[in-house]
Amino acid sequence: MASEFEIIERYFKKKMKQTLLGIGDDAAIINIQKNHKIAISSDMLVENIHFLKNTNPSHLGWKCLAVNLSDIAAMGAKPKWATLSISLPKINHVWLKKFSSGFFKCANRFGIDLIGGDTAKGPLTISITVLGEVRKNERLLRSGAKIDDDIWVTGQLGIASMGLASLQGKLNLPPHLKTKCIKALETPIPKVLLGSHLSRYSNSCIDISDGLIQDLSHILKASKVSAQLHLMNIPCDNFIHKSKKYQFIFNGGDDYELLFSAPVRNRAHIKKIAKKTNTTVSIIGTITRKKPLKILDHEGNLMVFNPRGFDHFA
Amino acid sequence: MASEFEIIERYFKKKMKQTLLGIGDDAAIINIQKNHKIAISSDMLVENIHFLKNTNPSHLGWKCLAVNLSDIAAMGAKPKWATLSISLPKINHVWLKKFSSGFFKCANRFGIDLIGGDTAKGPLTISITVLGEVRKNERLLRSGAKIDDDIWVTGQLGIASMGLASLQGKLNLPPHLKTKCIKALETPIPKVLLGSHLSRYSNSCIDISDGLIQDLSHILKASKVSAQLHLMNIPCDNFIHKSKKYQFIFNGGDDYELLFSAPVRNRAHIKKIAKKTNTTVSIIGTITRKKPLKILDHEGNLMVFNPRGFDHFA
Numbered sequence: 032m033a034s035e036f037e038i039i040e041r042y043f044k045k046k047m048k049q050t051l052l053g054i055g056d057d058a059a060i061i062n063i064q065k066n067h068k069i070a071i072s073s074d075m076l077v078e079n080i081h082f083l084k085n086t087n088p089s090h091l092g093w094k095c096l097a098v099n100l101s102d103i104a105a106m107g108a109k110p111k112w113a114t115l116s117i118s119l120p121k122i123n124h125v126w127l128k129k130f131s132s133g134f135f136k137c138a139n140r141f142g143i144d145l146i147g148g149d150t151a152k153g154p155l156t157i158s159i160t161v162l163g164e165v166r167k168n169e170r171l172l173r174s175g176a177k178i179d180d181d182i183w184v185t186g187q188l189g190i191a192s193m194g195l196a197s198l199q200g201k202l203n204l205p206p207h208l209k210t211k212c213i214k215a216l217e218t219p220i221p222k223v224l225l226g227s228h229l230s231r232y233s234n235s236c237i238d239i240s241d242g243l244i245q246d247l248s249h250i251l252k253a254s255k256v257s258a259q260l261h262l263m264n265i266p267c268d269n270f271i272h273k274s275k276k277y278q279f280i281f282n283g284g285d286d287y288e289l290l291f292s293a294p295v296r297n298r299a300h301i302k303k304i305a306k307k308t309n310t311t312v313s314i315i316g317t318i319t320r321k322k323p324l325k326i327l328d329h330e331g332n333l334m335v336f337n338p339r340g341f342d343h344f345a
Numbered sequence: 346m347a348s349e350f351e352i353i354e355r356y357f358k359k360k361m362k363q364t365l366l367g368i369g370d371d372a373a374i375i376n377i378q379k380n381h382k383i384a385i386s387s388d389m390l391v392e393n394i395h396f397l398k399n400t401n402p403s404h405l406g407w408k409c410l411a412v413n414l415s416d417i418a419a420m421g422a423k424p425k426w427a428t429l430s431i432s433l434p435k436i437n438h439v440w441l442k443k444f445s446s447g448f449f450k451c452a453n454r455f456g457i458d459l460i461g462g463d464t465a466k467g468p469l470t471i472s473i474t475v476l477g478e479v480r481k482n483e484r485l486l487r488s489g490a491k492i493d494d495d496i497w498v499t500g501q502l503g504i505a506s507m508g509l510a511s512l513q514g515k516l517n518l519p520p521h522l523k524t525k526c527i528k529a530l531e532t533p534i535p536k537v538l539l540g541s542h543l544s545r546y547s548n549s550c551i552d553i554s555d556g557l558i559q560d561l562s563h564i565l566k567a568s569k570v571s572a573q574l575h576l577m578n579i580p581c582d583n584f585i586h587k588s589k590k591y592q593f594i595f596n597g598g599d600d601y602e603l604l605f606s607a608p609v610r611n612r613a614h615i616k617k618i619a620k621k622t623n624t625t626v627s628i629i630g631t632i633t634r635k636k637p638l639k640i641l642d643h644e645g646n647l648m649v650f651n652p653r654g655f656d657h658f659a
Contacts, residue, residue, distance in 0.1 A: 051382060052484070052486070055487075055567075056420065056486055056487050056488075056567075057386060057416040057417070057419040057420050057487070057550075057551060057552060058384040058385055058386035058416050058417055058419075058420045058422065058475075058477070059384070059385045059386070060382050060383065060384050060385075060420070060479065060484055061382065061383050061385065062382050062383075063377050063382075063383065068365065068374050068375065068376050068377075069374065069375050069376075069377065069383070069476075070372040070373070070374050071372055071373045071374075071375065071426070071428060071460060071461055071474075071476070072371060072372035072373070072461060073428040073429075073430050073461050073462045073463050073472075073474060074430070074463050075430035075431070075432055075462075075463040075464075075465045075467075075470075075472060076465070077432050077465050077466065077467030077468075077470075078467075080432075080465060080466050080467055081465065102371040102372050103371070103372055105371040105372075106370065106371050106372045106374065108372065112385070114385060114387040114474055115387075116387050116388070116389035116472045117389070118389055118391050118394075118470060146385060147385055147386060147387050148387045148389075149387050149388050149389040149472075150389075151389045151390070151391050151394060151395065152391065152394050153389075153391030153392075153394055153468065153470060154391075154467065154468040154470070156389075156391075156432060156467060156468070156470045156472075158387075158389060158430045158463075158470075158472035160385075160387060160428055160474040161372075162383075162385070163372070165374065170366070170374055172366070172370055173369075173370050173371070174370075236371075237371060238371060253369075253370075
């Protein structure tokens with residue numbers, strides 16, 4: 032792309048706040064605080080696969096950074112730096128202006144420096160790597176869940192996937208709810224502040240990107256434990272209870288909420304840091320010894336698991 | 346892609362040698378040595394733009410990592426970790442096996458751990474981020490060149506772009522030279538060891554990816570200096586001198602040699618570390634005060650610069 036340098040100058044080169052050397056040399060250089068390690072996460076988003084063709088470019092810029100921040104937060108780390116590589120079919124200044132403004136809106140809100148990347152000609156593809164700092168011995172792994180831990184989630188589940196289903200014409204929603212769901216889908220709020228404070232109180236953590244069941248299963252498998260969940264306690268919009276469309280809670284993707292387990296004795300601490308970081312949190316179940324994962328419905332009855340997921344219920 | 350986990354397990358999850366936590370959680374975690382900083386470089390390669398459709402997948406796997414290692418080496422840093430994100434039109438196990446084997450051949454040769462990344466369905470696109478360690482105050486920038494510095498390059502220039510021209514049917518080469526040129530194009534050797542030893546003796550450095558003139562110009566601009574080069578001293582295949590196809594030296598891309606400047610008093614030191622790291626090095630000119638960049642031909646006459654580059658000579 033002839034004007035690669037110009038695109039970078041114009042849209043992606045901003046003042047660095049926590050970076051020794053940013054965009055402009057063969058590589059960027061950063062400094063890590065004493066007694067900290069580095070958490071690194073990469074994601075690639077392809078048009079028509081991870082986002083719809085006509086997605087608002089500003090929302091897309093926000094989201095592609097936000098989903099990586101969510102991964103870093105789920106490690107108990109504080110995200111600080113990002114690289115962005117992007118291939119575009121042609122140089123579209125209107126699109127680039129909107130995309131970069133959404134990207135930096137998210138970057139500024141969460142204190143991220145964009146330190147490098149690449150631009151190329153090609154089908155619209157966005158690849159981001161985020162780096163964060165984590166204190167020695169405070170990383171939050173999937174493998175740390177202990178028997179009798181409380182299972183917690185942030186926010187409400189299922190909202191984003193309801194937004195997607197609604198955009199795809201597969202779900203009718205009342206207008207106010209549709210707006211809320213599409214907002215959750217397009218501009219998710221990564222739980223960055225809570226994540227970086229959780230590690231002292233929590234035993235395991237993951238961010239929910241593929242649906243509650245699949246992501247909880249990653250924790251259970253890595254920790255060699257099982258779990259029991261209470262449907263009534265899973266935070267979601269009332270629409271889900273009324274319509275019984277529980278598949279959005281269990282299998283819906285794109286939530287980018289944190290799912291974590293913590294000893295019962297830490298409840299007060301966790302509620303305190305949730306309040307401090309302005310995050311809603313809910314206890315939705317308990318880590319147990321015995322497989323399989325159980326989910327109890329409103330009346331305390333076991334919900335029946337279908338091999339393809341929880342999308343059909345008895 | 347349904348079997349993303351399987352692809353990663355099968356082709357990309359290897360034993361880590363210098364990594365606290367590799368592939369398998371929300372993010373990887375690495376530790377940086379005391380008194381070191383981190384250099385980070387990202388590149389994106391798109392099929393039919395950065396590589397030809399039928400490129401040998403094993404060579405492609407090698408090259409996409411090698412070009413990023415070259416960037417890190419050009420900062421005076423030692424590359425240690427990489428993330429790889431790749432989008433593929435479909436799961437092709439033969440291709441993945443070859444691609445990953447080439448990638449790890451390069452990773453193993455230069456001591457790199459693959460610590461994360463992503464796989465997606467989409468047009469063939471490869472996005473890599475490499476991280477390296479650099480000692481405090483030993484980073485090598487483009488902006489450090491000083492008047493009277495020697496200008497050095499590693500290896501031979503123009504070979505890779507001759508390989509590309511030959512594959513495109515634009516250049517006829519004798520068979521043995523064609524093989525050498527295509528090898529340089531498809532499996533370049535990044536000057537990793539030399540790069541990480543250069544910083545004590547050298548004032549500025551860049552890797553040559555876009556041709557000698559363009560990359561030297563980056564150093565000159567960043568350092569606010571100029572240069573004089575001697576055509577006779579630029580290392581290249583004899584074919585170039587015989588055919589006078591100097592455009593391959595000056596404008597040919599994909600060399601991935603290091604171009605650096607160093608005080609005259611450091612000549613012996615540089616030759617010593619070049620020998621120690623088994624790298625050929627040549628002095629091709631001098632950093633000067635006065636613009637423009639001058640190139641002297643075999644007879645000491647000034648070569649005439651064409652605004653589109655040095656592809657036509659007087």
